[in-house]
Each structure stands twice: as C-alpha cells, then as structure tokens.
Amino acid sequence: MAAEPGDVAPVVPLVRTPRWDWVPRTKLFRPPPAEDTVPDPELLARTARAVGEVPVTVVVAAAGAGKSTLASSVVERCARRAGWLRFDELDDDPASVVELLVRALDPLVDGGCAGSRQLLDTGLPASADPRRAIGVLVNDLVVAEPPPLLLVLDDLHTLGAPGVRAVLDYLVANLPPALHLLVTARREPPLPMPRLRARAQIHEVHDADLRISPERAEVLLNDRLGLALSRERVREVVAAAGGWTTGVRLLGTAPEALDDYLDAEVLGAETPELRRFLLDTAVLDVLEPAVCAAVTGRDDAPALLATARARLGPLLLVADPGAADPGAADPGAADPGAADPGAADRGPVLRHHDLLAAALRRRLAAEDPARVPDLHRSAAAAVADPAARVEHLLAAGAGAEAADAVAALAGPDFPRPAELHHLETWIRRLPPADVTARPRLGVLAGFAAVQRGRLAEATALLEPALAAATAAGPAERVTQWLAARALHVATADHARLVPILAALEDDPAFARLSPSARAEHHLSRAYAAAHTGDGDACAARTRTAVAVAVSSGDDGVLEVLARHLGPLLIGHEGGVDLVAEHVARTEAHPHPTPLIRLGTLVQRAYLGLLTVRWNEADAAVTEAADLPERLGGLPYLRATLDWVRAAVAHARGDLALAEARCRPDTETATDLDRDLVPVRHALLARVLRRQGRTAELDALARGTTPGGHPLGRVAGAVVRAQASLAAGDPAGAAEHLARGGTVVVAPFLVPSSLDRALVLAAAGRHAEAVGATREVVETARRWRMPGLLALAGDEVRPLLEEVGGRTVDRVRGRGGGPRPLGRAGRPARGGRPHRPVPRRHRRRRRLRRRRGASRSVRHARPRRGEPDRRPGPARSRAAVPAVDGRARGAAGRHGPGLPARGRGLRPGRAALPGRADLQPAARRGGHRPAPHRDDGHPRPGAPARDQPPIRPDPPGDRHRLTRRRPPRPARPPGRAGRDVVRGARW
Numbered sequence: 004m005a006a007e008p009g010d011v012a013p014v015v016p017l018v019r020t021p022r023w024d025w026v027p028r029t030k031l032f033r034p035p036p037a038e039d040t041v042p043d044p045e046l047l048a049r050t051a052r053a054v055g056e057v058p059v060t061v062v063v064a065a066a067g068a069g070k071s072t073l074a075s076s077v078v079e080r081c082a083r084r085a086g087w088l089r090f091d092e093l094d095d096d097p098a099s100v101v102e103l104l105v106r107a108l109d110p111l112v113d114g115g116c117a118g119s120r121q122l123l124d125t126g127l128p129a130s131a132d133p134r135r136a137i138g139v140l141v142n143d144l145v146v147a148e149p150p151p152l153l154l155v156l157d158d159l160h161t162l163g164a165p166g167v168r169a170v171l172d173y174l175v176a177n178l179p180p181a182l183h184l185l186v187t188a189r190r191e192p193p194l195p196m197p198r199l200r201a202r203a204q205i206h207e208v209h210d211a212d213l214r215i216s217p218e219r220a221e222v223l224l225n226d227r228l229g230l231a232l233s234r235e236r237v238r239e240v241v242a243a244a245g246g247w248t249t250g251v252r253l254l255g256t257a258p259e260a261l262d263d264y265l266d267a268e269v270l271g272a273e274t275p276e277l278r279r280f281l282l283d284t285a286v287l288d289v290l291e292p293a294v295c296a297a298v299t300g301r302d303d304a305p306a307l308l309a310t311a312r313a314r315l316g317p318l319l320l321v322a323d324p325g326a327a328d329p330g331a332a333d334p335g336a337a338d339p340g341a342a343d344p345g346a347a348d349r350g351p352v353l354r355h356h357d358l359l360a361a362a363l364r365r366r367l368a369a370e371d372p373a374r375v376p377d378l379h380r381s382a383a384a385a386v387a388d389p390a391a392r393v394e395h396l397l398a399a400g401a402g403a404e405a406a407d408a409v410a411a412l413a414g415p416d417f418p419r420p421a422e423l424h425h426l427e428t429w430i431r432r433l434p435p436a437d438v439t440a441r442p443r444l445g446v447l448a449g450f451a452a453v454q455r456g457r458l459a460e461a462t463a464l465l466e467p468a469l470a471a472a473t474a475a476g477p478a479e480r481v482t483q484w485l486a487a488r489a490l491h492v493a494t495a496d497h498a499r500l501v502p503i504l505a506a507l508e509d510d511p512a513f514a515r516l517s518p519s520a521r522a523e524h525h526l527s528r529a530y531a532a533a534h535t536g537d538g539d540a541c542a543a544r545t546r547t548a549v550a551v552a553v554s555s556g557d558d559g560v561l562e563v564l565a566r567h568l569g570p571l572l573i574g575h576e577g578g579v580d581l582v583a584e585h586v587a588r589t590e591a592h593p594h595p596t597p598l599i600r601l602g603t604l605v606q607r608a609y610l611g612l613l614t615v616r617w618n619e620a621d622a623a624v625t626e627a628a629d630l631p632e633r634l635g636g637l638p639y640l641r642a643t644l645d646w647v648r649a650a651v652a653h654a655r656g657d658l659a660l661a662e663a664r665c666r667p668d669t670e671t672a673t674d675l676d677r678d679l680v681p682v683r684h685a686l687l688a689r690v691l692r693r694q695g696r697t698a699e700l701d702a703l704a705r706g707t708t709p710g711g712h713p714l715g716r717v718a719g720a721v722v723r724a725q726a727s728l729a730a731g732d733p734a735g736a737a738e739h740l741a742r743g744g745t746v747v748v749a750p751f752l753v754p755s756s757l758d759r760a761l762v763l764a765a766a767g768r769h770a771e772a773v774g775a776t777r778e779v780v781e782t783a784r785r786w787r788m789p790g791l792l793a794l795a796g797d798e799v800r801p802l803l804e805e806v807g808g809r810t811v812d813r814v815r816g817r818g819g820g821p822r823p824l825g826r827a828g829r830p831a832r833g834g835r836p837h838r839p840v841p842r843r844h845r846r847r848r849r850l851r852r853r854r855g856a857s858r859s860v861r862h863a864r865p866r867r868g869e870p871d872r873r874p875g876p877a878r879s880r881a882a883v884p885a886v887d888g889r890a891r892g893a894a895g896r897h898g899p900g901l902p903a904r905g906r907g908l909r910p911g912r913a914a915l916p917g918r919a920d921l922q923p924a925a926r927r928g929g930h931r932p933a934p935h936r937d938d939g940h941p942r943p944g945a946p947a948r949d950q951p952p953i954r955p956d957p958p959g960d961r962h963r964l965t966r967r968r969p970p971r972p973a974r975p976p977g978r979a980g981r982d983v984v985r986g987a988r989w
Contacts, residue, residue: 067249565602
C-alpha cells in the first residue's frame with residue numbers, strides 16, 4: 004500500500020522471515036513537531052524549496068538545535084510521499100543500512116520494491132554485496148516510476164564505518180530522479196560532500212541557521228510556555244544559550260536540567276578518553292593543542308582535540324582570533340614574534356560552547372574537586388598570555404604569585420583607564436595581605452577609586468601605600484610619586500604632597516617615566532598652582548603637558564589631557580588659543596579612543612561657554628552625555644558637563660533648566676560629586692535669589708559646607724554671600740566673599756568676582772562696583788573669554804554697560820540664542836529705549852559720514868570754472884586724468900593705482916587694480932587705457948598730460964585718501980539711468 008504524503012510509514016512485513024524481526028517499527032516513524040515549536044518561516048520555506056531543486060539536503064547542528072523538528076516540518080510542507088529512517092550506532096553496518104533503506108522506501112512505491120525484497124528475503128548472491136543491493140533498489144525505483152519521493156535520514160552522524168560510507172556514496176551517485184534525501188546530523192555526515200558541493204547538488208543548513216532569534220524565543224517562552232519573562236530577560240537567556248533552541252528552553256524552564264541533558268546527550272555518547280579530555284580542558288578558555296597537552300598530560304591531546312571537534316560539531320566553536328592563546332609558540336624559536344609557518348596546518352583555535360563549558364566545569368568540580376587547582380596551575384605555566392596566567396593563578400588560589408603577576412602587568416606608571424579596570428578587578432580578588440605587602444597594588448586600587456569618584460576609599464588605600472613606598476626608599480621611588488599624585492587628586496593637600504611631587508623632577512627616575520606619567524605630573528603641579536592662585540605657573544605647567552602630547556604622539560597622553568585639560572587650559576591668559584589648537588589636533592586623530600573623544604567634547608563645551616558660542620557648547624554636552632557612564636563613571640567629567648549646561652542656561656536666562664542641572668542625583672552621587680556640590684550650589688543660589696525664593700536659599704546656605712577642596716571653599720562663600728544679599732545685608736555678603744578668596748580657574752573665579760561687584764553696587768558703593776567690574780572685563784579681554792561676563796546673568800548688565808568695550812559688545816551680540824545682555828528694549832543713555840540698527844542702515848550711515856567728511860573746507864572740491872586753491876597733496880590726489888568723461892570708470896573710483904572700492908592705500912601695501920582695469924579691452928568698450936601707470940609715471944605710448952603724477956599718500960595722511968573722489972563727469976545729454984558703457988550709476 005502506497006503511503007500518502009506526510010503519513011507515518013507503516014511497517015508491513017512482506018515476507019515473514021526472521022530477517023525482518025530485528026527492525027523496530029519506531030525507526031520508521033516520523034516524529035511530529037512539538038506543539039510549542041516556533042518555526043522560522045524563512046528557513047522553512049528555503050529548505051522546502053531546495054527539496055525540489057537539488058537531490059540532497061543536509062542539516063548539520065548540535066544536539067537540541069532543532070534538526071529533526073525542521074525536517075519534520077519540511078515533510079509536512081512538501082507535497083511528496085515521504086519516509087523516515089532514524090539511525091543509531093547499532094546500524095553502523097553496510098548490510099543493516101541496505102535493509103533499512105529498503106524497509107523505508109518499499110511502502111512509498113506502488114507495488115513495493117519487489118526486486119529488493121526478493122534479494123534480501125531469499126538470500127541471493129547479490130545480497131552479499133551491499134553495492135549490488137543498492138543497484139537493485141535503484142532499479143526498482145526507476146522501473147516503478149513513482150511520484151516525487153522524500154526520504155529523511157535522521158542522525159546519520161552515528162554511521163561512519165568504511166563500508167557504510169561506500170554504500171551511501173554509491174546511493175548518492177546513482178540517486179533516482181524521483182528521490183530526494185534529507186539528512187540530519189550533529190557533524191558532517193558520511194556522504195560525498197565535496198563532490199556534491201562542487202556539482203551544486205546539495206543544500207546545507209547549519210547551526211547558525213537554526214539559532215532562535217529573541218523574537219521567536221519570546222513567543223516560545225511566554226506565549227507557548229507561559230513563563231511571562233520580560234523582554235530583557237528573554238534576550239539574556241538567548242545570549243547565554245547562544246541561540247541554541249534547547250538551551251533556551253531549558254534555561255527558561257529548568258536550568259538545573261541543562262547539565263543532565265548535556266551529560267546524557269553529549270558526554271554520555273563519547274568514549275571515556277574523550278570525556279576525560281573534555282573535563283580536564285574545561286578550565287581553559289581557549290583550546291590550543293600545546294596548552295591542552297600541558298594541562299591534560301597527554302601526548303595525544305592534539306588528536307583528541309581533532310576528534311572532539313569532529314564529534315561535537317557546533318559545540319566546539321572557533322575562538323575569536325584576538326582571544327587566541329599564543330602559548331603554543333616554540334620556546335626555542337629565534338624570533339618569538341615571528342609568524343608560525345605551521346599555524347595554518349593546525350587549523351583554527353577552538354573553544355567550548357559557553358553552556359558546554361559551564362556544564363563541564365560543574366561536572367569536574369563535582370567529580371574531582373582536588374584536581375581543579377592542579378589543572379589551573381598547569382595552565383598558568385603553559386599559557387603565554389599574561390592576563391590568562393593571572394586568571395589561572397587566582398583560580399588555583401596562588402595569591403602571592405597572582406599578586407606578583409598583576410604588579411608586573413601594571414607597568415612603571417599609571418595604566419590607561421581600560422587597563423586599570425582589569426587590574427582593579429584582579430586586585431579585589433587577591434588576599435588583602437598580599438595587596439598590603441605590595442604598595443604598587445594599593446596605589447593602583449586607590450587610583451581606580453579616584454577615577455570613579457570614591458575619594459574616601461581612595462584615601463584609605465593610598466595613605467598606607469604612600470607610607471610603605473616612602474619606607475622602602477629609592478627602590479619604590481616611582482611608587483611613592485604615584486601614591487602622592489593620586490592622593491593629591493583625592494585630597495588636594497598641596498602643602499604635604501606638592502613637595503613630594505616636586506622632588507621627583509630632580510630624580511633620574513623621572514626621565515624614565517612614560518610620556519603619560521610625565522604629563523600627569525605636570526598637570527598635578529598645574530592644579531596645585533591654580534588652587535594656590537599662581538596663574539603663571541598653572542599656564543606653564545599645562546603648556547608643558549600639551550607639549551609632551553605633541554612631541555610623543557602617544558594616545559595615553561591624550562587620555563590624560565582628556566581627563567584634566569579642560570578646566571586648566573581655560574584658567575589663564577592664552578588658554579583659549581592653546582585648547583583650541585589641541586582640540587583641532589585631537590579631532591584630526593584617525594582612531595581616537597572613547598576617552599579621547601569624551602575629553603575633546605568637554606573641551607569644546609568649555610570653549611563654547613567661555614567664547615559665547617553657546618549652541619556649540621550645548622551640542623558638545625549633548626553628544627558627550629552618555630560617554631562617562633559607558634567608560635565606567637568618570638564623575639568629574641560628568642559633573643563638568645552638567646555644570647557647563649547649567650551655566651549656559653543661566654546665561655541665557657533659562658533659570659528652570661539651570662536649577663535642574665544644579666541638583667545632582669543623590670542616589671548615584673559619589674564622594675567627588677559631594678565635594679563639587681558647593682560649586683553647583685553657587686549657581687543654584689544665584690538662581691534662587693533671582694527668583695525670590697529666600698527661604699530655600701537660606702536652607703541651601705545652611706546646608707552647604709565648604710569642605711576641604713579649594714573650589715568648594717570659594718563656592719560655599721558665594722552661596723552664603725547670595726543668601727546675605729537676598730536678606731538685604733550687602734556688608735555680610737562682602738565679608739563672605741572676602742573669606743572665600745579666589746582660585747585661578749576661570750569658570751569659578753569670575754562669578755565670585757562679579758558677585759563682589761554686585762554686592763558693592765547693592766551697598767551704594769557704585770564707583771567701587773564699576774571698578775571691580777572693570778577688572779573682570781579686563782580679565783575677560785586679556786584672556787579672550789567674553790563668556791566670563793555672561794556667567795553672572797543679566798544682573799550685571801548695567802555695570803557692564805558703564806564699563807563698555809568691545810568685549811562687552813561681543814557678549815551683547817553673540818550666544819547662539821536669546822541675548823543675555825543688551826536685549827532690545829533696554830534703557831540706554833538718555834532714558835530712550837535702545838533699538839538695534841539693521842546692518843544695511845549702519846552701512847548707509849557710514850557712507851553718509853564719509854561723504855560729509857569729503858566736503859570739508861580743506862578738501863572741498865572747486866566748483867566748475869573756479870580756480871583750485873587746495874593744498875598741493877590734495878590737489879595732486881584730485882587731479883585725475885579724464886578721457887571724455889570716462890576716466891572715472893577706467894581708472895577706478897579713486898583714480899589710477901587705487902582700488903575701485905575700499906579705504907585706499909595703506910603704508911607698505913601695494914595698490915589693487917580697479918574693477919575696470921581687470922576687464923578685457925573688448926568689455927571696456929575699446930577705450931584707451933589710463934595715460935599713467937600705478938606709480939604715476941606716463942604709460943608707454945600714452946600722450947603726455949599736464950597733470951602731475953599720482954603718488955601714494957604719506958603715512959600720516961592715509962585717512963584722507965578714502966574721502967577723495969575724482970570730479971564726476973557731466974551727464975551726457977539724452978541719456979538716463981545707467982551708463983551702459985562704463986557700468987556706473989548716474
């Protein structure tokens with residue numbers, strides 16, 4: 004009886020002989036897809052389409068990847084008579100394979116495969132040769148001319164005997180046109196795969212094609228299994244399983260069953276030698292043959308690794324080339340860095356699938372826990388990667404050796420932030436006694452705490468490290484300096500720590516420091532100079548640090564400048580140009596690190612704030628908003644960005660935004676954030692006073708403590724001064740400002756200085772207030788930072804208007820938004836409202852003033868028919884040759900040798916030709932050229948004239964040249980509008 008498409012093939016014994024009794028009927032049953040299956044529609048359609056296009060389809064994937072589910076779904080989708088044949092290890096025999104093939108195909112043919120049945124049932128001589136038996140089977144199919152057939156060979160990887168390979172090869176080579184084979188296997192099946200690929204007669208589906216997507220996994224876990232997991236949790240499960248369908252199902256429903264599944268389906272099917280090899284190598288992240296041999300102690304480790312790859316298939320993945328362990332390098336090679344010519348022959352470096360590795364490690368710890376430390380020690384001795392060696396030593400419990408390895412990895416100076424994160428992670432896993440015994444490790448841990456803003460923790464780590472390094476003497480000289488440098492950042496204790504830093508410059512060890520360490524040193528000295536009011540020393544040190552970056556070209560130096568350069572370079576005269584040049588060089592970097600990019604944005608934000616380019620400052624802050632968190636926190640740079648945005652909002656008059664930016668998140672605040680709270684409160688207090696919120700301002704003043712940081716001391720004084728000023732006590736406000744002092748860091752120095760001017764004005768001491776404002780304006784002018792005048796808001800506008808100057812005018816006309824100063828409608832001198840004059844009107848006024856000046860008594864032109872009584876130089880300038888009334892257009896507006904437009908000649912500058920002089924002769928109407936050259940001498944071939952030559956003005960008389968024009972020629976009769984010949988307007 005012929006089977007209908009999609010039906011399970013019935014087991015009907017054709018001849019009742021003992022030969023057929025051994026075949027289990029379930030080997031011919033097609034397993035239906037599970038009810039909770041979430042198929043991939045695109046993959047299913049592509050595979051079903053291949054059934055009609057090529058003779059063979061092969062699905063190779065790990066256990067539980069969904070091979071059989073895909074094959075069963077293809078059977079349901081295809082309109083073919085289908086049979087199913089599942090193999091196992093007991094079928095690895097040519098005769099058994101032939102009998103199973105006949106048993107699976109016989110029900111699909113009308114009338115059955117008579118020749119094959121007779122051959123097998125009667126024991127004819129041809130049955131002893133499996134190849135002949137396959138030939139009889141093929142002939143039966145050809146003669147029967149059946150409709151299109153589909154035969155699924157499930158778990159074909161269990162077969163591998165040489166005779167079986169020959170049988171399958173012969174079947175594929177002579178496959179009838181009506182038959183399509185769909186093969187599933189955990190590794191490459193025993194088929195002539197190279198020949199099929201070369202002839203394009205095969206369609207392949209691999210593990211990557213069967214990986215479940217997060218969207219399908221969400222349907223599986225939530226809709227089909229009812230787990231109600233969040234989308235983030237589903238994505239975590241998919242990532243942990245690597246898209247492995249069974250892994251996703253088990254991790255979502257019963258994670259504890261995953262080890263049992265792997266142990267039964269993967270390890271349970273392997274030989275004892277291979278299982279032991281997999282367990283021992285579970286401690287390795289990368290399976291390199293030489294390292295595997297050292298860890299397991301087996302000389303046949305490379306062969307076992309090759310066998311494991313062949314049998315486990317996708318559960319052994321190709322490791323990332325960057326993570327490959329180079330431990331197999333020949334120690335006797337002359338050049339360790341040379342390429343290994345045999346590397347390509349050994350194949351790719353492998354690693355366990357993450358779920359398999361975790362299961363193997365749990366199984367190893369359960370079966371033989373005492374063996375785990377020994378395996379890690381052997382791995383530490385075999386690997387060449389220093390980071391992998393540290394990990395193995397920590398896992399082995401060798402704290403002292405691991406501490407030495409970490410200290411060696413740290414290098415002679417501060418590591419870069421990305422390296423520091425790994426070093427700190429290892430240091431936290433070391434025994435405290437091993438860290439204390441090595442001051443270098445304490446310095447690294449303390450410096451990492453400083454970078455994250457945990458200043459109290461940093462101080463607790465750095466003080467013992469500094470004491471131990473000092474006691475060790477010259478051997479730990481650099482460690483002593485590193486500890487002092489990190490403590491200086493954490494505590495700003497200049498009196499105690501600056502001498503230690505200064506002493507290093509006289510030590511020979513200073514020259515051996517890396518460029519980034521030297522830049523750190525100069526910036527630390529610059530901070531000390533800034534906080535003690537020495538602006539010249541601050542400028543010198545910061546310029547030296549920038550010079551180190553330029554000369555070295557080291558990205559480490561650029562990262563140091565990224566963390567510290569912004570507030571220092573803009574804190575002194577000439578800093579704007581220096582930081583602008585540095586930003587331009589850094590932005591030209593071909594591959595900047597994220598930290599360099601963040602530092603560049605912070606410096607651009609500072610520049611935009613202080614040069615009144617507020618749109619650029621806002622854009623830089625917005626672009627850098629998420630970078631500090633992605634880089635591990637960096638609270639100082641994050642707080643800097645918030646302060647810049649708050650200052651821009653305050654200068655623009657957006658007090659609500661300024662207040663929001665001045666209130667940091669207390670839940671995520673670090674020690675550094677708390678130290679910088681007074682700086683935020685200084686701006687917040689100004690906002691509250693301008694809004695009249697006196698009660699909140701008083702509470703803010705009572706809750707603001709100056710702290711030990713110099714910036715906090717100044718900012719705290721500003722907060723208390725704002726409270727006193729709001730309470731009508733300008734004298735108390737002035738006293739608070741005097742106690743706070745100043746620091747040479749521009750964004751924090753100038754607001755307190757302008758506050759002093761406002762306090763003096765409120766106290767009625769107007770002249771002193773104007774004088775204080777003038778000092779700030781002069782500082783802003785010299786430093787080229789007009790934004791300093793806008794940081795205090797609109798309150799200082801009257802004082803700035805009295806002082807005046809180009810710097811004040813620049814603030815009034817710039818900002819990229821609402822004008823903070825000089826806004827339309829403000830009272831001007833004389834009490835009349837000020838209205839801005841459009842640019843075209845201002846140009847007309849200048850032209851009218853020039854024309855009026857040219858008609859002065861000294862330079863008035865004589866009327867027609869009157870003698871010229873002007874002085875000689877003026878007469879010589881006005882005596883422009885005229886040729887039929889056209890000399891004006893030919894020689895330019897001011898005569899020969901003078902520009903047609905502009906302000907005339909300047910001493911030492913060559914004259915520009917007029918517009919008409921630049922035109923070809925044809926366009927000039929064929930008029931003859933001016934009779935004199937630019938130097939006043941006659942042009943060759945020109946007729947002589949009585950007019951004196953034109954000579955340039957003396958240096959002291961340059962301003963009169965712009966007011967002289969030649970006499971206008973008479974208007975030709977009968978012409979109106981434009982002179983089309985000369986192009987001049989009449």
